[in-house]
Every structure is written in structure tokens, then in C-alpha cells.
Amino acid sequence: VGVASSxxxxxxxxxxxxxxxxxxxxxxxxxxxPDGSKFRLNLKSVESEAQLSSGYNQMLQFEVEDLDGTVAKCAQLGASLDGPIQYPAHGKVSVMRTDQG
Structure with a gap:
């Protein structure tokens, strides 16, 4: 499995x-x-789950301008909501996942 869909x-x-x-x-x-920083993300295709990652979920957090639009766009690209969109005091939050993690 390659990394193309991710x-x-x-x-x-x-x-x-x-x-x-x-x-x-x-x-x-x-x-x-906002502070001029950038974040780099490297993706690598693997044959199986890493031995020490059992029970561990990798999570990346992104701040977006339009959460509803971004959720809809990501869903069209194969992601799915992992629970409902939540509304804590600091703003809307959604958790999404793909079949590749």
C-alpha cells in the first residue's frame, strides 16, 4: 500500500x-x-503495524479557517469523523481518521 491516498x-x-x-x-x-513557522510531515508506506505502537493512536492537530468545509472536503477524500464535532470553550473540534490511520 502506497502513500498516494494519504x-x-x-x-x-x-x-x-x-x-x-x-x-x-x-x-x-x-x-x-502566524509566527512564520512551518511544520513538515513525512509519510512512509509500511507492511505492518510497528511492534511498539499497539494500542497507540498517532494524532496530528491542524487549525483551519472553516471546520465544517474542511470536514466535508476530507470526507470526500476518504476520511471519516471519529465521533461528533465537539464545541469546547476554545472552539469547534473534530477528530477524523482514514483507513490508513
């Missing part, structure tokens, strides 16, 4: 820029943050 989600659903991409590996980058 790259598609991060690029077209969340707006990351693809820096490098092969069948089994990709490097993506966020746009400049």
Missing part, C-alpha cells in the same frame, strides 16, 4: 504542500504559521 488527503483536504513524493514515501509542509 498525500491526497493532506494536500487537497488540509492544504499542505507536497515537497517530495514517491510511491512509498512523501514529505509535505504546512504554510507559514
Amino acid at each position: 498525500v491526497n488527503l493532506f494536500q487537497n483536504g488540509l492544504g499542505l504542500t507536497v515537497l517530495r513524493h514517491t510511491d512509498d514515501w512523501a514529505e509535505l509542509c504546512t504554510s507559514d504559521g
Whole structure:
């Protein structure tokens, strides 16, 4: 299983820029943050779950302008909500996942 569908989600659903991409590996980058910082994300295709990751969920957090629109766009690209959208004091929060994690 390659990384193409994950790259598609991060690029077209969340707006990351693809820096490098092969069948089994990709490097993506966020746009400049408010403080000028950038975040790089590397994706690698693997054959099975890492031995020490059983019971561990990897989580990435993104701040977006339009949560409802982003959730809809990511759903069209294969992601699904992992529970309902929540409304804590600091703003709307959603958790999404794909079949690739």
C-alpha cells in the first residue's frame, strides 16, 4: 500500500504542500504559521503495524479557517469523523481518521 491516498488527503483536504513524493514515501509542509513557522510531515508506506505502537493512536492537530468545509472536503477524500464535532470553550473540534490511520 502506497502513500498516494494519504498525500491526497493532506494536500487537497488540509492544504499542505507536497515537497517530495514517491510511491512509498512523501514529505509535505504546512504554510507559514502566524509566527512564520512551518511544520513538515513525512509519510512512509509500511507492511505492518510497528511492534511498539499497539494500542497507540498517532494524532496530528491542524487549525483551519472553516471546520465544517474542511470536514466535508476530507470526507470526500476518504476520511471519516471519529465521533461528533465537539464545541469546547476554545472552539469547534473534530477528530477524523482514514483507513490508513
